[in-house]
Amino acid sequence: MSVVDDLLDGIRRSIVDMDDQQAVELTRKALEIHPAETILNRALIPAMETVGNEYEQGKKFIPEMLLAAEAMTAALELLKPALARSDVKKVGKVVMGTVEGDVHDIGQRMVCIMLEGAGFEVHSLGADVPADDFIQAVKTGNPDIVGMSALLTTTAPRMKGVIDALQKQGLRDRVKVMVGGAVLNQRLADEYGADGYAPDAAAAARLARAFMEARRP
């Protein structure tokens, strides 16, 4: 393996190992030889995919996932100026939130990080977000995509409430709506009237990119 690949592999491993200092140090070195986008696509995003897989396999738990996400965020912070400086235009704008009554925001934060990594401008409204706040954010922020997260069986139907409110306000055609969270699936997403569902943060970023591709004339 070349020194160059070693460096990207080192970043990947340091994120998976939740070592933020090492992730930052190696990312700084990598920036001397690689475009920020390469580091993002070949190290940061694959690292979080590995972390997600390890969680599913029971090899990692929530606190470890958060630490890994923080290591990725630290590395991402270093890439941000370079991403902004380069020709990487903002792919699109996303408003994201966990629906009202639901305080689970870990997954949503990961989705936000992944979307930023994929070149989106992301505005997170946080957790426990009332439908009105989503509506206001669409009116004032003019996003391309609205993302909603829910982890509780009791709060997931609120997504339909937000989508219905968008419809009532005549805003539905202005945005694509994507939904996710552990209790969601494609069937529920269809039932609520969302445009898409993704099971994890990496898939969410792919879905958001696909929305933007489809919009291109």
Ligand code: B12
């Ligand atoms: C951590 C946690 C908490 C923490 C939340 C901390 C925080 N800041 O988020 C605390 C302790 C506060 C909590 C509280 C409660 N919790 Co809780 N909690 C969990 C736990 C253990 C992990 C959730 C998590 O973070 N997963 C990791 C993340 C990365 O996964 P994720 O959220 O699914 O996100 C991924 C995907 O779904 C997707 N995704 C997420 N959002 C979005 C959005 C979009 C647009 C897209 C495309 C994709 C996407 O991408 C993410 C990354 O890959 C789960 C159990 C579990 N295994 O899921 C229970 C769980 C969700 N909680 C549960 C319950 C019942 C509660 C409480 C009601 C408990 C109580 N009796 O008080 C309260 C509810 C409080 C409230 N009103 O919201 C139940 C829900 C059952 C149900 N089906 O309704 C679960 C499933 C536990 C269980 N087995 O009973 N909880």
